[in-house]
Amino acid sequence: MSRLGGLTSPRTSAVLMVLLGMSSIQVGASLAKRLFPVVGAQGTTALRLFFASLILLAVWRPWRKRLTRAEVRPILIYGAALGVMNLSFYLALERIPLGIAVAIEFTGPLAVALLSTRKAVDFIWALLAVAGVVMILPLTGTAAALDWVGVGWALVAGLCWALYILFGQKAGAAVHGGTATTLGMLTAALLVVPFGVAKAGTALLDVSLLPFVLGIAVLSSALPYSLEMVALKQIPTRTFGILMSLEPALGALAGLLFLGERLSLVQGLAIGFIVLASAGSALSSKQSPVTSEGVA
Template sequence: MVAAAAGNQAGAALGARAFPDIGPVGVVAVRQFVAAAVLLPVARPNLRRFTWGQWWPTLLLGLVFATMNLSLYTAVDRVGLGLAVTLEFLGPLAVALAGSRTGGDLACAVVAGAGVYVLVLPGPSSDFAGVGLGLLAAVCWAAYILLNRLLGARLPGLQAPAAATAVSAAMYLPVAAVMVARGGFGAAAIGWAVGAGVLSSVVPYAADLIALRRVPPQFFGLLQSVHPVFAALAGAAILGQVPSAHVWLGIAIVVGTNVVAVALAGARAARAAAPAPAT
């Protein structure tokens, strides 16, 4: 999970280098094609044998891939990698808090909201469209966790991410056709986008599915705490986007809130699993 997170954020930074030439939508299109080209031959899903119970979450996951990547990359283009990924990280945090009505979890939600405020520091010059796109990516990331968990139980091997990536790639075929007709794909841009496809799609899609077969969603959400930190470091090292002090503080608050929320959930699960005292 840690390796997947590091690769994901390094790939996002590489993809951002292609934004001036092909834009976020072009990078996302290439990323989906690369992921499908690698995962389909490896997993070899027999799509004709899929049942409806396997198809509907696969189609939804493909839509989530398409929407999550485009909204995140557009947010990265507008507000920077560290801020965009921290906003997206609210998705795993929501999964960790989902269904709980305890005072501790309510406090975590309030603190997370305060962390987002510190992170963004809303003002007349704030890019609210970029912030909104980051939050849309957060909704998609929460759906990604839950759908991957479901598909991991319904499809063997890597068939789920392979089939879902093929669905997402098919959605971007019209985009690629228009860009090719306009001569929009340069060699350098393709190279950066291919790197993003391998590091941000192939590696994490496969690794996350394998991990979600072995760990509960709450623990998976805890380990996702490294994403905002890796994103800020990748943005600084690869893109020269050095976060300001309030961005680092906001990242620390949101990440710390996630750690506390998942720890509380784990403590509740341990109490629920403990045998009842003898009477």
């Protein structure tokens, strides 16, 4: 009974939620990349965020709570960061492999973790992360398949991911997690949809795309972001950081399995450096609970 109780404890459930959410995002990204030739990265992002926001609105019904001005501000910034993060990531994905895009984007949350501590060992993790990024960048013949525009968009996505973490915690602490996630997603959709319309026009109205779009919306947005809001209430910052360090590796695996994207040995080693740097940083961080409000 004790073993069964351990498997069903809130912390164990939260760990499984984080792992499921990360896997869901990478599968959704693989599916989204197949839609790029039809509506482009902008159109795909717009459709994803639009339908994800509709799903979350139906589930969480955020209009039941009246928000104060102080509560609205972090939600708007969180939503704007979420929208730009998704758009820039998909723009990167148009040009570079999924695993590499995730690894470069991951420099954002890694920077947040490293800048929040003053331990000497974190200098080592920072150097390891920098080494990983330099190995990925198209500086030598081994990285010739990459282009700088895709790398640039991935770096923008990383910056927005850092803002998403900082203001997502504030938004989740200010209001119910479901409300924060839903209003943040709605803000992101309102921001990105005009770019999608400008790029794809009436192609966005093609009903044959609906099954793909709904799958992407659920896998890449509605499901993982909701799971994350729940999990953040149950596990310490260190545990969450260690789990999140697996994201670049999961991206590379999804790219290989679903898109046939094979990375060079150097690129795979670079992703390993970034994963190790993130896990090491999380291990050396203070053991404190995340302050985000969970989704009950």
